[in-house]
Amino acid sequence: DAKTTQPPSMDCAEGRAANLPCNHSTISGNEYVYWYRQIHSQGPQYIIHGLKNNETNEMASLIITEDRKSSTLILPHATLRDTAVYYCIVRVANSWGKLQFGAGTQVVVTP
């Protein structure tokens, strides 16, 4: 399975955009990039996923570079409730849905 690299932590001011980077330089052509987040004392929550095109939903936007070796999760207007650990995960196709979590990025949104 391809592995991902994320910064261990980052801070963001409330109301500003939070840009979370992720490197996945060994990703294969049929592997997807998924983002989950985990708020303290809760289970992980799905945010968004993509293969090669940029994606947007009500929670965030996902920007994937043309060579697919890195991606950025964008929280357009961070709120205090967005404080969480964010996981970037590469999913192997036809792997029966298995997710391999790394350590993630601890994001702290400050007033």
Added chain:
Amino acid sequence: EAGVAQSPRYKIIEKRQSVAFWCNPISGHATLYWYQQILGQGPKLLIQFQNNGVVDDSQLPKDRFSAERLKGVDSTLKIQPAKLEDSAVYLCASSSRTSGGGSYEQYFGPGTRLTVT
């Protein structure tokens, strides 16, 4: 739509004792997962069920951990005997899609925090 339910939320036991965790997935979800999350780390898959059959249990310590999913709905994860290093949060998740490419999404329960003393 009700989410994934887990119980108990917290459990404290002594080493060498046994413990069991229960999970009720989202209605209609065929796939159920148990993850172990040690403090400061991301969740690690222990076992995955498709209906009531095991798809992946490669990281389940089978000498002490066991899991079952009778009738393809609820699931129970058991540890016997527990060790100090089993202290962790045990997360249950479910999803409605399994194989092939395309989208799927895992819904997680709140987890059971186990402390082994």
